[in-house]
Amino acid sequence: MTASTQEAKLATPDFSEGIQYFGETLPGFEAYGKTPVVAENSVAISDQADPAAVFQTLLAADALRYLTLQITATKASGHPGGFASVAEAYAALVMLGYKNIITEVGHHAPGFYSAMFLDRSLEDMGIATVQQLRDHYREKHGLLGHLSGYIPGILAPAGPLGQGQHFAMAAARLHPDKLFPFTVGDGGLGEPYVMSSMAHFHTAYPGVTNFLPVLVWNGFSQEHHSMVSTKTNPEMLEYWRGNGFEEVVLVDAKDFDDKNQPGDYADSTAFSLEKRLEFTKAVLAAANQAAQSALNGKLTAFIVKQLKGAGVHALGAKSHNLYAKDTLESPQIVEALKSRALAPAAWKLVRTNFERAGGGPASRVAVTESILSLPDLGKLPLEEYPVGGDPKVATTAMGRLVAKVGESDHTFLVTNADGNEASGIANINQALKIIHPTADPLYNQNPAGQVYEPLSEDACAGLAAGSALMGSRTLWCSYESFAVNGLPIWQTVTQAMAELRRPTPSTVTLFTAGALEQGRNGWTHQRPEIEAYFAAMMRNGNVFPLFPPDANSIQVAYEWASTTKNKGIVITASKSPLPIRTTFEQTRKAIEAGAITLQEVSGSKTVVFAVVGDMVLMPVFEAAAYLEAQEVGVRIVSVVNPRRLYRPSDVAWDSCAEPDGNFLDDSGFEELFGGDALIGVTAGASGMLEPIMLRSTAKRDTFAWKRGETTASPAELMALNGLTADNLTKRALELVG
Numbered sequence: 001m002t003a004s005t006q007e008a009k010l011a012t013p014d015f016s017e018g019i020q021y022f023g024e025t026l027p028g029f030e031a032y033g034k035t036p037v038v039a040e041n042s043v044a045i046s047d048q049a050d051p052a053a054v055f056q057t058l059l060a061a062d063a064l065r066y067l068t069l070q071i072t073a074t075k076a077s078g079h080p081g082g083f084a085s086v087a088e089a090y091a092a093l094v095m096l097g098y099k100n101i102i103t104e105v106g107h108h109a110p111g112f113y114s115a116m117f118l119d120r121s122l123e124d125m126g127i128a129t130v131q132q133l134r135d136h137y138r139e140k141h142g143l144l145g146h147l148s149g150y151i152p153g154i155l156a157p158a159g160p161l162g163q164g165q166h167f168a169m170a171a172a173r174l175h176p177d178k179l180f181p182f183t184v185g186d187g188g189l190g191e192p193y194v195m196s197s198m199a200h201f202h203t204a205y206p207g208v209t210n211f212l213p214v215l216v217w218n219g220f221s222q223e224h225h226s227m228v229s230t231k232t233n234p235e236m237l238e239y240w241r242g243n244g245f246e247e248v249v250l251v252d253a254k255d256f257d258d259k260n261q262p263g264d265y266a267d268s269t270a271f272s273l274e275k276r277l278e279f280t281k282a283v284l285a286a287a288n289q290a291a292q293s294a295l296n297g298k299l300t301a302f303i304v305k306q307l308k309g310a311g312v313h314a315l316g317a318k319s320h321n322l323y324a325k326d327t328l329e330s331p332q333i334v335e336a337l338k339s340r341a342l343a344p345a346a347w348k349l350v351r352t353n354f355e356r357a358g359g360g361p362a363s364r365v366a367v368t369e370s371i372l373s374l375p376d377l378g379k380l381p382l383e384e385y386p387v388g389g390d391p392k393v394a395t396t397a398m399g400r401l402v403a404k405v406g407e408s409d410h411t412f413l414v415t416n417a418d419g420n421e422a423s424g425i426a427n428i429n430q431a432l433k434i435i436h437p438t439a440d441p442l443y444n445q446n447p448a449g450q451v452y453e454p455l456s457e458d459a460c461a462g463l464a465a466g467s468a469l470m471g472s473r474t475l476w477c478s479y480e481s482f483a484v485n486g487l488p489i490w491q492t493v494t495q496a497m498a499e500l501r502r503p504t505p506s507t508v509t510l511f512t513a514g515a516l517e518q519g520r521n522g523w524t525h526q527r528p529e530i531e532a533y534f535a536a537m538m539r540n541g542n543v544f545p546l547f548p549p550d551a552n553s554i555q556v557a558y559e560w561a562s563t564t565k566n567k568g569i570v571i572t573a574s575k576s577p578l579p580i581r582t583t584f585e586q587t588r589k590a591i592e593a594g595a596i597t598l599q600e601v602s603g604s605k606t607v608v609f610a611v612v613g614d615m616v617l618m619p620v621f622e623a624a625a626y627l628e629a630q631e632v633g634v635r636i637v638s639v640v641n642p643r644r645l646y647r648p649s650d651v652a653w654d655s656c657a658e659p660d661g662n663f664l665d666d667s668g669f670e671e672l673f674g675g676d677a678l679i680g681v682t683a684g685a686s687g688m689l690e691p692i693m694l695r696s697t698a699k700r701d702t703f704a705w706k707r708g709e710t711t712a713s714p715a716e717l718m719a720l721n722g723l724t725a726d727n728l729t730k731r732a733l734e735l736v737g
Contacts, residue, residue, distance in 0.1 A: 018131025023341030043099030081319025099358030104164025106146035121153030121363035149496030153362030160193030166462030186220025218308035247421025372471025391553035403431030461486025494568030526708030534689035594644030603633030677735035
């Protein structure tokens with residue numbers, strides 16, 4: 001260590017412990033770096049053209065790059081290159097006072113963590129120094145490899161591409177006075193959902209423009225050139241305008257290049273200091289222009305064109321990921337860190353600006369750091385139908401309650417891919433109206449409606465789940481067959497809710513038009529395998545698939561779901577009129593115990609049918625009648641809430657932010673499922689029966705969905721899958737001898 005480095009270390013603030021290298025003071029610091037440009041008790045710079053503001057924004061960008069590279073190199077793991085190419089834009093947005101920043105790019109995580117460190121948000125999780133930042137990166141209970149709900153100041157998780165815009169749009173709808181910028185990579189721009197979801201949202205909510213996509217146009221995706229890398233600037237501008245963006249602001253680093261870099265993409269950190277400042281000034285001005293445009297009613301995009309990896313260890317796709325060789329001792333890492341290193345006084349200045357900007361650390365001022373105030377729903381108007389009375393459509397019974405929620409809570413949103421009427425829930429549309437620019441009472445359309453109907457399950461799931469994450473009540477409705485197209489973001493949100501640091505309404509779904517109701521449509525509409533997805537997710541600890549057997553049960557299921565926090569609740573029900581088999585009291589017990597006995601007949605031996613679903617109960621009751629005639633005892637148990645039937649050790653419930661540790665004990669399980677033989681029956685995936693099969697010690701078997709086909713009736717389709725009374729009876733007799 002040189003004498004000058006030793007002196008620098010002695011002059012450093014406490015938070016900088018762990019910084020590997022300190023640099024020399026940049027020329028101009030005496031003139032432009034003495035006083036923070038974000039004044040005390042202020043929220044932003046006062047003039048984006050002020051040379052001091054430009055100079056200090058440049059310092060902030062270099063600080064972000066330095067920390068991003070150092071923390072990733074500490075673990076020789078992570079993704080520094082993408083965020084490095086947008087560091088000036090992120091710094092500019094912060095200096096302009098915007099702290100509600102989201103990303104569509106999970107690989108930007110180390111950059112976002114660096115920003116949260118600089119504004120002191122991470123102190124809420126015990127990270128107060130750079131050394132602690134390094135130690136906790138990519139470690140358990142630390143800074144996850146991709147953004148999550150666990151990190152202070154981070155508004156939303158980021159994993160699969162094509163999701164971040166949903167969080168930004170959801171937040172913008174709920175907080176019309178705030179700006180929600182979100183970074184989107186030019187690699188992720190290839191996802192089909194990004195542009196289409198924003199276009200539909202803008203059609204539905206033309207007045208909600210306070211979300212701002214910030215395109216990181218750096219020419220590369222994860223391992224190769226991005227698919228939009230060959231576009232010219234006019235073509236890229238036209239692309240966004242053609243997708244409905246009224247204002248598109250583009251800053252191209254190449255316009256400031258004084259080093260004659262090859263190719264269409266330039267690394268601004270290689271420019272002379274004069275040109276670096278010119279580029280930073282242009283980014284500040286563009287960020288301010290875009291922000292003001294978005295806040296003032298124009299659908300706006302902000303594009304920063306700069307070579308991927310600007311200022312870190314490599315350029316292009318090679319900068320995307322660190323490998324085992326990329327340690328803090330590697331020459332390319334050492335060289336990059338030294339070139340970005342700041343003087344101690346510069347570190348102090350950057351941290352002061354970041355802490356003051358926006359009114360304080362993001363962990364204090366971001367909208368997700370407080371609970372969104374919602375109106376009290378009161379008591380929902382449940383209507384109990386007599387057991388054994390006329391068959392009722394369960395979805396319609398639930399729809400009446402959904403309408404009441406929407407009438408009580410005007411932030412409440414229902415999303416559906418144009419199928420509410422076909423799902424027996426036209427009453428939702430009638431009460432809450434489909435959001436559409438064309439008012440038409442025949443189709444229940446109104447610009448001020450509460451039913452969001454894009455023809456995209458991703459957009460349905462995205463806005464519903466994203467809004468729940470942001471604190472509001474929602475319901476995503478879908479055909480069971482097609483919901484899989486929206487599940488990636490729904491899973492992202494439920495996983496984030498499991499670790500979220502605040503309570504928020506559960507993300508609730510209603511999946512209808514099950515396979516047995518779709519005979520004439522054939523296998524394209526018969527995909528109950530989706531239930532295997534939820535069966536696996538039950539072990540997460542906060543995912544609760546519910547299978548109400550009738551119109552009474554579904555009302556109680558939705559009543560319970562609407563009171564819960566931080567859960568993912570999936571209600572699956574038929575849209576056909578079915579018998580009423582339960583009372584409200586029985587379903588309330590079933591929600592807590594997991595299941596309820598629908599019928600019990602004594603006999604010389606006892607066969608237990610554990611049934612998941614509603615329509616599939618019909619052949620089971622028929623089989624029970626045959627068995628009773630042969631003096632075999634039968635107990636039919638409706639499995640309403642299978643998550644409760646696991647053993648506590650099977651489920652990661654105790655690590656959830658809002659833990660739910662209610663499981664049926666062994667005596668309760670034996671009371672429901674104990675017998676001489678057990679047959680699990682479902683018209684969906686057999687995995688949903690796993691909790692029961694794990695615990696039962698009886699002779700047992702499973703009848704489940706196999707595959708779809710075109711049929712004339714549910715009975716014929718069940719027969720194709722072996723779900724007949726004859727088969728059930730035969731197997732029951734074999735099991736009991």
